[in-house]
Amino acid sequence: MLDQPIDKPWKKVSLLILGLILTATGLALLGGGLRLLMLGGSIYFAPAGLALTVSGVLTILRKPAGALLYLATFVVTVLWALSTSAFALWPLISDLMAPAVLAVAVLLLMPAYKFKPGRSYKAPRIAAGVLTLGIIATFVGAFQTQWIVKPQDNPDLASGAGVSAPADENWAVWGGNAEGTRFSSLTQLTPENVAQLEPAWTYRTGEVPVGGEGHIVVPLQVDGMLYGCTHTSRLFAVDSETGEEIWTFDPDAEGNIFPRCRGVIYYDANADQSPAERDGDVEALDVDALCSRRIISSTVDARLVAVDALTGEPCAEFGENGIFDLRNGMGEIKTGYYFQTSSPTVGRGLIVIGGWVHDNAEVGEPSGVIRAFDARTAELVWAWDLGDPSITLLPPPGESYSRGTPNVWSTMSYDDTLGLVYLPVGNATPDFWGGHRSDAANEYSSSIVALNIETGREAWHFQTTHHDLWDYDVASQPVLYDAPDGNGGTIPAVYQPTKRGHIFALNRETGEPIVPVEERPVPTDGVDNETYSPTQPYSTFPSFGTEELSENRMWGATLLDQLYCRVRFKGARYEGDFTPLTTDPTIIYPGWSGGMNWGSVSINEDEGIMIVNDIRLPIISRLIERETYDEMAESGDTHGGAAAMAGTPYGLQQDRFMSPLGIPCQEPPFGTLSAVNLNTNDVLWSKPLGTIKDAGPLGIATGINIPIGLPTLGGSVNTASGLVFMAGTQDYYIRALDVHTGEELWKGRLPVGGETSPMTYVSPESGRQFVVITVGGNRATPIRGDYIMAFALPE
Structure with a gap:
């Protein structure tokens, strides 16, 4: 039976709306497509935009050619999308989802066009139904994990060996142990029962961070007491069974611009004799004496604090009544320009500490000197000033440690058998200009350095980026493990993750690579008054998020924002991960967030499996000549990630490479979790981690659990x-996964994001295993929290 015509007003109204949508979309694609063609980009968008514009006008006029032209354009779009996407889901969604929805509308509204009377519309309706089923299937598919590497069957695993004992009932060190493997010997929670985890207690610090502040501490737990710090440097202890507060200590810290505290030190003077005790300068403490066990932390105004672990009372013999000023010998320190954000390292009675400096503000910022202090008295034992190695304690009167040298802001690792402490070294300030850097700064920036813990003298160093101009400072804690050597033995290894997405595997005794590192040529044509390294080191260990960008990898929720990203990409300079910055927009990928950041990696010591999480957020930057930048700054025209870099020929403008909807411009995932077999150095599995439930376009939470993979x-x-616990995503969850397969076994809902690392312990009171995570919010949203949450099996 032939379809009967619909009411004329509905025909006009429906096709008017559809035609306006097609015309507006077409004009946007045409304008952007012409711009893209001028930049040497894809030929698809301009003709497609012209076709949609004509189709829209004809649709408004109810001309049948409007429907036919759109459907023909849709077929071409399908062919184009398949040829450029390699049938991957996320590119196809960007290319085809919106065109498919419009195609369904065109097919269903064909009776409203002025086709000849008596025409049958059965075929268009069937086609619309098929397309609708395809849209639904694609939407359902978006909820399924899009594996990067699917789990392997029967992998060739072989355990190496831990350097010292792993964390057990206690979690007494920031990284689980001094080697930073984040491995616990506990087995109460298993893949079989972990789904039963439920909230056990919540502690609130009373300090909700705002702006750039961060509540990201990884607490410690020792013998029933859980210790931590807030972003204002207030220390606290709570009952690890109930979360009830036992004591707090406020050092009244003030004056900073990037306040956070990632962790504290638990120090037992009875188990680790300090130099002052060995030299007979102080007597050994009785087991139950005040401060025989102490909590030591740095503050946001550059002081060291030591308090009794049981009572929170200051340790009188430490500095001046429990406080030591780290600014001694540092020279001028502007407010907020120097303090330590990460947990110091302790070994052989020494506190080894570096410092965070204010990125990209100016040249000659406070020194990156590394110092060791007696854990009993806070007396300076040694200093390593890479700018002047002759300074081994305080600098001469009236002078300071070498200013502007590369610093260590992240957490160090320590091998007590070798007596070496491993430093993840950053850059000389500012990060994006190096024409002023000394030979020493060029030699040590973005390196891992091994120092003798008793003397502070260098054993070896290895550079992960030469003459770093991209802020690829080493942010991750080095991880120490005796790796299997393939012949039944082990190799003393240090694994150094980097913001570049590369992991360097070195012999921790010598600094020589145990997995080959290749020097590869990179571009050197930047600005005239800068120098560039002609080669850069590339590790052949598995890397993550290092595939080069291309125009076809640009992405968006629709073709329109994808086109915007394509135009920005083609209009910027990009020649790989070491593209030199110039006064033209330049894309840096991986960006300065990572790759791998301060969360580092973890290792299952029993089976030799490394767990890696990463971030994939490109940055678009450009240098601005000094006079122009200063004029812009004076008039308030700088914005976003602008940085003065005072004392250099340039200022800096930088922003994350995003679409107008606030979505990263490259295709998903934007963050992953992966496992590496350390016996074969093969990737066991790799998957996106994190959903858009609490994130979305324009920063609006979608409420949908689509596992697109978000920055971690x-x-x-x-x-x-065999469990992996991980939070750190932009959705409000902590997850448990199977270490062998990557399968998600449980997730616990958090009140806000948990942008830090979990820890686990056994309460001596109940014998239950707890998993604890600090929940302070994440940088993707303005919502913050002051929570520390514990999960356990039901009693």
């Missing part, structure tokens, strides 16, 4: 039972 800031924890 924080780290993971491994347990001997």
